[in-house]
Amino acid sequence: MKFATWNVNSLAVRLPQVLDWLAQQASNGAPVDILALQELKMTDDKFPAAAFAEAGYQAQWFGQKTYNGVALITRSAASEVVKNIPGFEDDHARVIAGSFALPEAPATSGATSARTIRVIGAYFPNGQAPGSDKFAYKMRWLEALRTWVQQELAHHPHLVLMGDYNITFDDADVWDPEGMREAIHCTTEERQHLQALIDLGLHDSVRLFPQPDKNYSWWDYREFAFRRNRGLRIDHILVSSALRPMASACAVDKQPRKNERPSDHAPVVLTLG
DNA sequence: ATGCCTCAGCTCCTGAGA
Numbered sequence: 001m002k003f004a005t006w007n008v009n010s011l012a013v014r015l016p017q018v019l020d021w022l023a024q025q026a027s028n029g030a031p032v033d034i035l036a037l038q039e040l041k042m043t044d045d046k047f048p049a050a051a052f053a054e055a056g057y058q059a060q061w062f063g064q065k066t067y068n069g070v071a072l073i074t075r076s077a078a079s080e081v082v083k084n085i086p087g088f089e090d091d092h093a094r095v096i097a098g099s100f101a102l103p104e105a106p107a108t109s110g111a112t113s114a115r116t117i118r119v120i121g122a123y124f125p126n127g128q129a130p131g132s133d134k135f136a137y138k139m140r141w142l143e144a145l146r147t148w149v150q151q152e153l154a155h156h157p158h159l160v161l162m163g164d165y166n167i168t169f170d171d172a173d174v175w176d177p178e179g180m181r182e183a184i185h186c187t188t189e190e191r192q193h194l195q196a197l198i199d200l201g202l203h204d205s206v207r208l209f210p211q212p213d214k215n216y217s218w219w220d221y222r223e224f225a226f227r228r229n230r231g232l233r234i235d236h237i238l239v240s241s242a243l244r245p246m247a248s249a250c251a252v253d254k255q256p257r258k259n260e261r262p263s264d265h266a267p268v269v270l271t272l273g
Numbered sequence: 274a275t276g277c278c279t280c281a282g283c284t285c286c287t288g289a290g291a
Contacts, residue, residue, distance in 0.1 A: 128289085
């Protein structure tokens with residue numbers, strides 16, 4: 001079972017690249033089962049559901065004009081779909097969650113929660129700069145997310161939280177750690193929130209496996225940052241402790257960043273089983 | 274360089290991204 005997250009920076013612009021990438025993944029033997037998209041930048045009525053259906057995918061989406069917007073593109077049907085963090089007032093479309101059948105679940109337990117996987121796709125706030133109103137919103141959002149994910153984990157031991165976190169774990173995720181010391185995406189406060197998610201019993205999938213040096217998921221469009229590999233690792237797939245033993249591979253796929261007119265983010269891909 | 278690139282929108286500039 002294959003999971004992926006990709007901030008596409010406008011689905012209207014990137015749709016052909018997403019469809020090509022899904023087709024290419026399938027032709028390589030293992031199709032993506034669940035793809036979380038961020039930054040759709042479109043209203044719900046503009047979502048290209050028919051194009052995904054033609055490619056063999058169902059979709060759940062939560063759009064917004066100009067900014068934000070998230071979706072789950074999936075081979076099987078979603079249930080228990082939730083949009084945004086319950087109880088947290090938010091003008092932004094940043095979260096979409098769904099439950100899916102888990103084929104690899106242990107046969108010993110008959111509980112529904114053991115046979116389903118809970119998937120949360122999220123576009124974490126950027127935060128702009130420490131001390132700004134947007135940073136304060138990011139902190140409030142992170143606090144609400146943690147509280148909700150804790151509740152979700154209690155009901156769904158098999159849980160994946162993936163998306164554009166807009167937070168680096170540590171200096172290894174930053175091309176210039178000294179230059180970006182306590183800058184946005186790298187502050188102690190943001191990293192404490194990320195650690196608080198880990199402390200709920202989640203694991204950074206990428207770090208479960210050997211990775212290349214300077215392993216990033218986002219590169220600025222400017223200054224030839226991708227060519228120089230001046231990037232950040234801010235897109236993450238966190239898996240719960242119950243799922244961790246099933247993880248067999250996880251990596252950033254840099255190939256789509258080499259496309260003509262690419263997103264500034266590359267997809268991260270996790271294989272379970 | 275409070276810029277550099279890219280995208281959306283009340284589009285020939287501005288806000289936002291990260």
